[in-house]
Amino acid sequence: MKKLIFIIAISTLAITSSQAQRSKVTVLNIDTKGINLDPTQMGGVVRMELDKLDTFEVMDRYDVNYVIEKSKLNISNCYGKICLVETGKLINADKILTGSVELILKSYVVTLKLIDIKSESVERTEIIEFLELPDELQKMIGITIKRMFHHKEDLELVERLTKKNNYESAVNNPNVNTLRLGGPRMGFIAFTGQQGAQLLRNKNQGGYDLTPIMFQFGYQFEKQYLNEGNFQALFEFVPMITGLEQGKFFPSVTILNGLRSNISGWEFAFGPTFSFDSKSNGYYENGNWHQEHEWTSKTPNPYEIIRKSDSRGEVELTSNFVLAIGKTIKSGKMNIPINAFVIPTRTGVRFGVSFGYNAKKDK
Numbered sequence: 001m002k003k004l005i006f007i008i009a010i011s012t013l014a015i016t017s018s019q020a021q022r023s024k025v026t027v028l029n030i031d032t033k034g035i036n037l038d039p040t041q042m043g044g045v046v047r048m049e050l051d052k053l054d055t056f057e058v059m060d061r062y063d064v065n066y067v068i069e070k071s072k073l074n075i076s077n078c079y080g081k082i083c084l085v086e087t088g089k090l091i092n093a094d095k096i097l098t099g100s101v102e103l104i105l106k107s108y109v110v111t112l113k114l115i116d117i118k119s120e121s122v123e124r125t126e127i128i129e130f131l132e133l134p135d136e137l138q139k140m141i142g143i144t145i146k147r148m149f150h151h152k153e154d155l156e157l158v159e160r161l162t163k164k165n166n167y168e169s170a171v172n173n174p175n176v177n178t179l180r181l182g183g184p185r186m187g188f189i190a191f192t193g194q195q196g197a198q199l200l201r202n203k204n205q206g207g208y209d210l211t212p213i214m215f216q217f218g219y220q221f222e223k224q225y226l227n228e229g230n231f232q233a234l235f236e237f238v239p240m241i242t243g244l245e246q247g248k249f250f251p252s253v254t255i256l257n258g259l260r261s262n263i264s265g266w267e268f269a270f271g272p273t274f275s276f277d278s279k280s281n282g283y284y285e286n287g288n289w290h291q292e293h294e295w296t297s298k299t300p301n302p303y304e305i306i307r308k309s310d311s312r313g314e315v316e317l318t319s320n321f322v323l324a325i326g327k328t329i330k331s332g333k334m335n336i337p338i339n340a341f342v343i344p345t346r347t348g349v350r351f352g353v354s355f356g357y358n359a360k361k362d363k
Contacts, residue, residue: 023094025056025114026064028087031079034103036134039076042101042141046112049142050097055149059093067091081115081122088117095123101141106132110144124148130161156230156263181328181335183358186217189242193348198309206280206289206310208248216242220337220356232260236269251276254322265328273322273343280313281305308347320345333359 027047029039037045044061051058068075071090078087079098088096099112107129114124126148130140140161146153191199191212201207218240226233236256243250258269281292283303291312295301326339336357343350 022055022057024059024092025050025095025097026059026088026091026093027061027097028064028075028078028084030098031100032102033100035101035108035137037101037137045138045141046097046099046145049138049145052142053145053149053151055151056095059091064091081120084115085117085120088115093117101137103132108132108137108140110140112144112148114148128162131164133161136161160262181337181358182221183219183335183337183356184217185220185238185240185337185339185354185356186215187339187352187354189214189216189350189352191348191350195309195345195348195350198347203311206282206291206312208311210243210246210248214243214248214250215245216240216352216354227262230262232262234258234260236271256322256324258324260328265330267324267326267328267337267339269322269324269326271322272319274317274319276315277309277318278311278313279307279316280310281307282310320350335359 027043027050030042030046032039032042035042047058047061050056067090068087073087073090075083075087078084079100084096084098088094094117096115096117097112098115099110101111102109108131109127109129111127112125113122115121116123126144128140128144128147130136133140139157143153143158143161145151190196191214196212198206199208199210199212201209203209218238221237222234224232224234234257236254236258238254238256240252240254241249242252252273252275254271254273256269256271258267260267282290283292283295283301283305284290285303289308289310291310292301292305320343322341322343324339324341326337329336329338334357336355338353338355340353341351
């Protein structure tokens with residue numbers, strides 16, 4: 001029991017000693033220019049974020065105001081070192097945290113300085129330039145204070161608040177929930193299995209006499225319906241034309257539902273694709289394809305009648321399922337999306353790659 005009491009006493013003494021050794025820091029007004037907070041309000045924000053570190057004994061603003069009013073001091077323009085040192089000595093502070101927040105050329109510049117009262121010198125200085133995002137001023141102050149005193153930062157948040165051409169999110173585009181990556185798309189598609197063989201087959205056998213690798217181009221329209229945290233959710237509408245280099249016109253429309261990472265630009269999407277295909281009823285005889293009307297014998301046709309792709313048949317609307325993965329590369333304000341996709345079917349797999357470009361428009 002005595003041992004337990006001794007341990008508790010030592011622990012209490014250590015905690016008390018630690019608290020006693022913490023420097024007393026006060027925050028007065030923080031100078032502001034071009035923002036929607038006055039110096040007193042900004043001083044309150046800085047005081048609150050400093051208190052969150054639990055590193056200093058942050059002096060209570062009511063106690064500080066009491067001493068200032070009792071001494072009849074005017075601190076409305078007290079931002080210089082001489083004035084702050086005199087005030088710090090009067091209110092018995094060890095240090096004073098001061099600084100400014102200014103809007104300069106569409107950027108918020110946060111400057112904080114820690115002044116040591118005893119040595120009458122600037123102990124630390126931190127200056128960070130942020131994007132012009134008025135609703136995120138408190139986060140900017142928190143980031144600056146953490147960096148100033150070497151506390152762990154949220155690097156993802158820092159990127160979004162400081163990098164002008166970083167991947168958009170609800171943080172760095174608070175009033176716009178749509179990231180426009182729509183633009184031209186072009187690439188190649190390859191047909192395998194029976195689909196590829198059908199394209200290679202001669203026209204008199206129902207084929208197309210085409211190479212099963214084709215160029216395609218089109219345009220991507222997209223609409224985001226969610227833009228929070230690390231991901232964006234969106235719909236994509238992609239009309240494409242395939243086969244013009246081989247003298248053919250194969251139109252298609254793809255509708256995708258996807259997720260895009262705000263951090264890396266990686267994207268995954270899936271959905272239906274619609275295209276037109278010529279089909280006819282027919283049968284296989286000794287491995288050769290024939291249309292149904294080619295059976296001229298008076299005896300019933302013993303072969304199974306199936307419906308399949310045939311260049312001599314009737315044009316029909318067909319649908320398939322698409323899986324796609326992509327990565328958006330950024331170069332300044334230009335976005336370069338690169339995508340790979342696969343369309344699995346019972347008669348073969350289609351796969352391909354495409355890329356495009358667009359430029360982000362500032363709003």
